[in-house]
Amino acid sequence: MTKPHTIGKRVLRLEDGPLIRGRGRFVDDLKFAGMLEASFVRSPHAHAAVRHIDTDAARRLPGVHAVFTCADLAPALTQERLPLQFRTDQLPADCAPPVLAKDEVAYVGEPIAVVIAQSRAVAEDAAGLVAIDYEPLAAISDCRVALRPDAPLAHRAKPSNLLIEFRQSYGDIAAAFGPAPHHARVNLKQHRGGAHSIEGRGAVAVYDLNEDRLTLWSSTQLAHEVRAFLMRLLRLDENQIRVVAPDVGGGFGAKFVLYPEEVALAVACLRLRRPVKWIEDRREHFLAAVQERDQYWDLEVSFDDEGRLLGLRGELIHDQGAYTPQGINLPYNASTGVTGPYIVPAYDLRVRVVETNKVATMPVRGAGYPEAAFAMERVLDRIAGALHLDRAQVRRRNLVPAEKMPYVTPLKTRAGSPVALDSGDFPRCLAMALEAIDYAGFAERQRAAWVKGRYLGIGIGNGVKGTGRGPFESGIVRIGRSGHISVYTGAMPMGQGIKTALAQICAEQFGVTADNVTVVAGDTAVIPHGQGGFASRQTITAGSAVHLAALAVREKVLSVAAHLLETGVEDLELHDGRVEVVGAPGSGLTLRQVAEAVSGVPGYAMPGKFEPGLESLQSFLPNSLTYGMGCHAVEVEVDIETGGIRILHYVVVNDSGRLINPMIVEGQLVGGTVHGIGNSLFEWMGYDDSAQPLTTTFADYLLVTATEVPNIEVHFLECPSPLNPLGVKGVGESGCVPAAGAIVAAIEDALSPFGVTISEYPVTPARLFGLIAAARS
Amino acid sequence: MKLPPFEYACPTSISEAVALLASHGGDAKPLAGGQSLVPMLAFRVASPSLLVDLRKLAELRQIRITDNGVTLGAMVRWREILDDARLRTAHPLLVAAVEHVAHYQIRNRGTVGGSMAHADPAAEMPGIAVTCEAQIAVVGKSGARVIEAAAFFQGPLMTALRADEIITEIRLPQWPAKRRFGFQEFARRRGDFAMAAAAVFYDEDAGKLARNAHVGAIGVADRPLRLNAVEAVLDDNTIDDSIIAKAEAAASAAVDPADDIHSSGAYRKALIGVMVERALKGAASIG
Incomplete structure (x- = not known):
């Protein structure tokens, strides 16, 4: 293979030019003649019966065009609930959220009615006039309490709050605990907040009477699935609905689902025959966009004198919220992700997924893997503490060594394939991180700081992320009669830079630079099938599809050129967008000439009997996940008087396989790590005992800002994946997986003179102060 | 999160502003930098019938430094305090505190008087006023008066200010060079x-x-x-x-x-x- 000319280069992102110049086009930038705006009436109660809805006053307000309740929408819909996104027999159909609540509301923020008015301000005024007669019901907030027999029920009609229980189990767990010399118990509360992309959710529905076609412009991560669900709900065929995601200002998982608002908007548009827009405001994002939230882990580990894991068992209780729009993949990933990069001979985890009166949970960047990694890293730190062993040494003894790759565990992904670590060198990742942070010199730094009354700590966190979920992604490569190269894909850009990566992959086969390739994505009109953006998958799946399509088109270009030049394919080379005879610079044909040749002349035969056009549609179907590995090493300083935490040095070593664009990968890793810092230290979505949300503004729910982010040092280890033709692994979520484990360990280490143990994040100064005070007294 | 309906006025004199406030019988609110009031409107926790925008009252935008101390007009913005080199010696404690006020964009718009009138218990400016025994000059329909900082703040978001009064100045006593x-x-x-x-x-x-x-x-x-x-x-x-x-x-x-x-x-x-x-x-x- 010749040296790649664009893959692996730090190509500037093709997306950035328009965005930096303020020429991006997000949903809220779309304006249509006669467009109306929507505001949703949302429940102020965590749990209540809805006895009566009176919309008269709202309808009468000047500027209001319509007010729709569940009863109004029902005739237009094939079902009153959203379809469960991950269709499975395990879950009852009634766990999915209703489009609009009918006679019961189950979380604060649940939509009950939608007002359509000439402006959003008028719609909000009218929403305040919708009079709803509620009968408040007891609400359940804490998912552990929810399991008690006398607990309030999240839904009146259900027998209990337990949605589903399952078990991950392999090996002889009893034997692993029987004679084991050492046991330890680790209880954890893990909390991750919402997605909080800069651009919230939003959509505009437009109906074209002439074409009888509804177009939904939506800030979504899954255009094709939104179209499919709307076809089903609204009895439409593929010609009657198009879904387009324009520029999307971040998603982080929370836009990877069809929302009630999108359905209500589509119905309202069809009923009123007017364009209708809804833009989520931040308060709505806090109340009604999915979150990750709470998991309670109770783990017991057995280990030998060397600190090697023998068995791990325990329980996980997951707060599912009031509804299940997607599935139980978040707790499922958490339960299968625990072993991560380590060898765990026996494992048994009982998982209970519990309904509460809070907004639904679903994966947010990381999707259960951060929780899994945190659990395992806490366990390993506890082992090190119990045996007075160095924490890095304990990890080295338990990591899967490079020579055991591929390493197949007995666990199964939710698709049924084994959790199999396909490639990588985990001990090498760890060694690189330790070297970069000068782990060997830390003890001396820590001692020197103590002399000055300062408290430094160091922490290590490892984590793998299963990436590149199937079943497929699609890509079309087309060279038009202009000679211009275009890529069409079902993949969904939302800020990652995937267009640039796909352009590079395609450009590689034609010897051009990435900016000569146009990538069109996020539009159901340009390609028949697509899965969208989730699970750090798009460079793997869409990238491979585009790669295969580009290879096919390249082959045809060469064949056509060989025919036209009356030479053999083996005598031709393709570079700079030209097909040339080897050794004869300036000879041959441009891509435009080749494209013209296979475009046909009316009434004449196609040259060489070639099929018309230079085009290939390919799908890539991964057989299983490829695992990216991250090792984070963090040095912090804790101010023991204030509980203040400062990150002094942050090192990320990541194996994302072959890098298409190291700059984009670096950006993804830094972004993911910042997300992890937020989870570890700042982001807290609080609810009180009656499930009322407490933190619904950015003054109370703290996101990391530039002043809290340290310089994050990124190093790569490139171990190509054997599971796709490009050798790539996903990276979008990787940064946030090991972060909390490493950061919390560093804080705990800084407080080692006081013997503080941390079992919960986010670690806030007030909480840390309490732990220090308790340990000192 | 859109503002509720309200009337808007932008007077060009203090007397006009006071008259507007008085005319709405307690249901009007002065608008200074808008950094607290506008979010409260968006959340619909406040819905005055009239907003009286003070931005055209040039006399409220002055920083005066005399032998008696520092006088900040109510419409002086945080950015103007940080940009005024004289204040680093005339009142270094004020400058040190204002450096902690919010973020860049907010400091460009937020005002001294707005912060005082809003009276958030965690805000810097009210704390400086109380610490330094500032005097708060206000004017209303019954004329001007001066309120001691210690008596001005009465609780969270509560002050001695009457509905028809606006703050005109915050007077900080003279600051000795060697303090x-x-x-x-x-x-x-x-x-x-x-x-x-x-x-x-x-x-x-x-x-x-x-x-x-x-x-x-x-x-x-x-x-x-x-x-x-x-x-x-x-x-x-x-x-x-x-x-x-x-x-x-x-x-x-x-x-x-x-x-x-x-x-x-x-x-x-x-x-x-x-x-x-x-x-x-x-x-x-x-x-």
Whole structure:
């Protein structure tokens, strides 16, 4: 293979030019003649019966065009609930959220009615006039309490709050605990907040009477699935609905689902025959966009004198919220992700997924893997503490060594394939991180700081992320009669830079630079099938599809050129967008000439009997996940008087396989790590005992800002994946997986003179102060 | 999160502004920088029938420095305080505190008078006013009056200001060149409201003993506080480690903050002691 000319280069992102110049086009930038705006009436109660809805006053307000309740929408819909996104027999159909609540509301923020008015301000005024007669019901907030027999029920009609229980189990767990010399118990509360992309959710529905076609412009991560669900709900065929995601200002998982608002908007548009827009405001994002939230882990580990894991068992209780729009993949990933990069001979985890009166949970960047990694890293730190062993040494003894790759565990992904670590060198990742942070010199730094009354700590966190979920992604490569190269894909850009990566992959086969390739994505009109953006998958799946399509088109270009030049394919080379005879610079044909040749002349035969056009549609179907590995090493300083935490040095070593664009990968890793810092230290979505949300503004729910982010040092280890033709692994979520484990360990280490143990994040100064005070007294 | 309906007026004189406020019988609100009021409107926790925009009242935008002290017009913005080089010597404590006010964009619009009238217990400017015994000049339909800072703040978001009154000036007493001072704040992120903050100053006599000690506490009560018990510890003493330790303990003992969703009262109680300690160390150039 010749040296790649664009893959692996730090190509500037093709997306950035328009965005930096303020020429991006997000949903809220779309304006249509006669467009109306929507505001949703949302429940102020965590749990209540809805006895009566009176919309008269709202309808009468000047500027209001319509007010729709569940009863109004029902005739237009094939079902009153959203379809469960991950269709499975395990879950009852009634766990999915209703489009609009009918006679019961189950979380604060649940939509009950939608007002359509000439402006959003008028719609909000009218929403305040919708009079709803509620009968408040007891609400359940804490998912552990929810399991008690006398607990309030999240839904009146259900027998209990337990949605589903399952078990991950392999090996002889009893034997692993029987004679084991050492046991330890680790209880954890893990909390991750919402997605909080800069651009919230939003959509505009437009109906074209002439074409009888509804177009939904939506800030979504899954255009094709939104179209499919709307076809089903609204009895439409593929010609009657198009879904387009324009520029999307971040998603982080929370836009990877069809929302009630999108359905209500589509119905309202069809009923009123007017364009209708809804833009989520931040308060709505806090109340009604999915979150990750709470998991309670109770783990017991057995280990030998060397600190090697023998068995791990325990329980996980997951707060599912009031509804299940997607599935139980978040707790499922958490339960299968625990072993991560380590060898765990026996494992048994009982998982209970519990309904509460809070907004639904679903994966947010990381999707259960951060929780899994945190659990395992806490366990390993506890082992090190119990045996007075160095924490890095304990990890080295338990990591899967490079020579055991591929390493197949007995666990199964939710698709049924084994959790199999396909490639990588985990001990090498760890060694690189330790070297970069000068782990060997830390003890001396820590001692020197103590002399000055300062408290430094160091922490290590490892984590793998299963990436590149199937079943497929699609890509079309087309060279038009202009000679211009275009890529069409079902993949969904939302800020990652995937267009640039796909352009590079395609450009590689034609010897051009990435900016000569146009990538069109996020539009159901340009390609028949697509899965969208989730699970750090798009460079793997869409990238491979585009790669295969580009290879096919390249082959045809060469064949056509060989025919036209009356030479053999083996005598031709393709570079700079030209097909040339080897050794004869300036000879041959441009891509435009080749494209013209296979475009046909009316009434004449196609040259060489070639099929018309230079085009290939390919799908890539991964057989299983490829695992990216991250090792984070963090040095912090804790101010023991204030509980203040400062990150002094942050090192990320990541194996994302072959890098298409190291700059984009670096950006993804830094972004993911910042997300992890937020989870570890700042982001807290609080609810009180009656499930009322407490933190619904950015003054109370703290996101990391530039002043809290340290310089994050990124190093790569490139171990190509054997599971796709490009050798790539996903990276979008990787940064946030090991972060909390490493950061919390560093804080705990800084407080080692006081013997503080941390079992919960986010670690806030007030909480840390309490732990220090308790340990000192 | 769209604003509710309201009338809007943009008067060009103070008397016109006062007349507009008075004409709506308590249902009108003055609009200064809008950094607190506008979000409250968007959340619909406030819905005045009339907003009286003060932005055209040029006489409220002046910073005057005289032998009597520093006078800040109510419409002076944070950015203007930070940009005014004279204030670094004329009132360095004010400048040190304002450096902690919010973020870049907010400092460009937020005003001194707006912060005073909003009276958030964790805001810096009310704390400085109380610590420095500022006078707040206001004018209403029954004329002008001056309110002492200590009497101005009456609780969270509550002041002595009447519905038809607007703040015109905040008068900070003269600042001796050799005065020692310190300002310390702990916030979750730079620019956030204080979890706790301390403003301290004292003068030194010929024998290096502290005189005229003033200690203010922010974010630990329903309004900014002067900590007289701490001042008593400092006055007539050399400010050294042992006096500072006593001051720290006295500061914690002097407050009784309530628990809230972000912190226990016990945490803030300890934190104010640490802030006083660190502010005093800064003032005394220790450590």
